[in-house]
Amino acid sequence: MRSRALLLAPFAVSAVVLAGCGGKPPPMAATPQSYVVTIDDDVDELAEATKQAQVHCAQFSRGTRLVSVGEIDGKRLVSFECVAN
Numbered sequence: 633m634r635s636r637a638l639l640l641a642p643f644a645v646s647a648v649v650l651a652g653c654g655g656k657p658p659p660m661a662a663t664p665q666s667y668v669v670t671i672d673d674d675v676d677e678l679a680e681a682t683k684q685a686q687v688h689c690a691q692f693s694r695g696t697r698l699v700s701v702g703e704i705d706g707k708r709l710v711s712f713e714c715v716a717n
Contacts, residue, residue: 667712689714
């Protein structure tokens with residue numbers, strides 16, 4: 633039984649890693665003071681990025697303020713500041 637578990641372990645790890653690939657891209661920067669993420673040029677993407685920033689900042693008992701939306705190297709970046717409530 634133990635040898636079967638050892639044989640299946642690499643597949644379980646691969647499944648977890650691949651499952652993470654299908655989700656949203658991780659933020660470019662996430663600190664207690666800020667949250668920066670790339671988005672597509674889409675209003676829905678901006679709304680989703682705002683929700684992600686709110687969840688991130690809430691971990692530190694802070695609110696969220698949109699600082700900027702810009703473009704660097706063909707990627708649209710959205711920057712938020714985590715502010716005191």
